[in-house]
Amino acid sequence: MAVFYGIGVGVGDSKAVTMKGVEALGKIDILYVPTAKKEGKSVAHNIVKDYLKSNLEIKERHFPMNYNQDELNEAWDSIANDIENDVREGKNVGFVTIGDPMVYSTYIYLLKLLKNKINIETIPGITSFLDIASSENFPLVEGENPLIVVPATIGTEKLKKYIKEEVSLVIMKVYKNFHEVIDIIKEEKLEKCSIVVSNSSKEDKKVYTDFENIDEKDISYFTTILINKGWEN
Template sequence: MAKLYGIGVGPGDTELLTLKAVRIIQNSNIIVVPSAKNGGKSIAYDTVKEFIKKDAEVLVMHFPMGGPEQEIKIRENAKEVEKKLSMGQDVVFLTIGDPFIFSTYIYLLQNLKYDGFEVETIPGITSFCACASVANEHLVIGDEPLLVLPATRLDTVKGQKNLAIMKVYKIEEEVLDFLDSNGYEYVYIKKAGREGQEIIRNREDILKSREYMSLIIAHKK
């Protein structure tokens, strides 16, 4: 029976891959690499490329970030993966971070027809955990809760003390306005564990250093 492996490759630092992820990738003949832009680069691929066999088939699949084309492309990509699996071929699907946190892998699973194959998901280090580590910034202490949310859902923050705010790119100013007006201290981390990594704790420099691969950790004073 063929198997689909969903592999989280972490934040982009090759040394943060799990041993299990490396073993499966090294033994795989078909690797699916998601890309937000058609023909664009893939951080997931760059993270694991040294472990991919030379004769492996690498399929770069375009997964648009929203818009009317998104659902169409997801269904098309799911059918392509199903085709490989129906032929008895194992398929590895790579994703940055963890496969079950804001990942295109989730959309893929929702559109697959589970017929004649298995699914195994390999966790990866989440972006907010990686960012906390490089910034030496705690996430929670004792029995405190942590709210992980996209920057577009600040309306769900109702006095929570500890926040991990993802997808802040292009709306940094709105996020910082919210945090400043509600008494939060914060740190902005971009490209955690990769070339170009920055850790910034003041508003002015954050707004000068905008990057897609970034997030904010915040604590109420």
């Protein structure tokens, strides 16, 4: 029976894909590729391009990045419908997603629409925080401490509380309120056990451990801060 594969591909390095992911990419007849802009390039597609069969059918789908919920729902309903039809016709279908499919991924919307309708196999991927921690040799969490992964957009008070109270933190999407987050880290005197990484696994990756000299133009949507109070750079 045909299968819909949701494949996590990591954040940039094609070698961060698992063997299982590569195997699934070799099995599929059709790959759905999400693009943020109309006719734009897909980061996820680019990561896996060397693993794809030459006769693979690619179906590019535009996902609006604006926040009009109706438009978003329509786009998701439409892609889910197309995937369902392809699988029912006996095609193995793939969908590639940056990082891991179950962690802040748009793939979760597809899963909601398709579960219990067709065979779905989800293949995990290396998240941005796992990628950064290993590439910078920065341990995330040890012993009985919790690991808190939190989007910077959660609000200043909540963010401050987590940073004050927890030992190990991953702060994602540090972009809009970059200064605010940096100020909290400085207030708490956590510079020495923090690291700022933007565009992990990409050519223009930047790593900062010195918080005094961060060049703001390096701070992108894909900026992550790791804090581990039990570790010093």
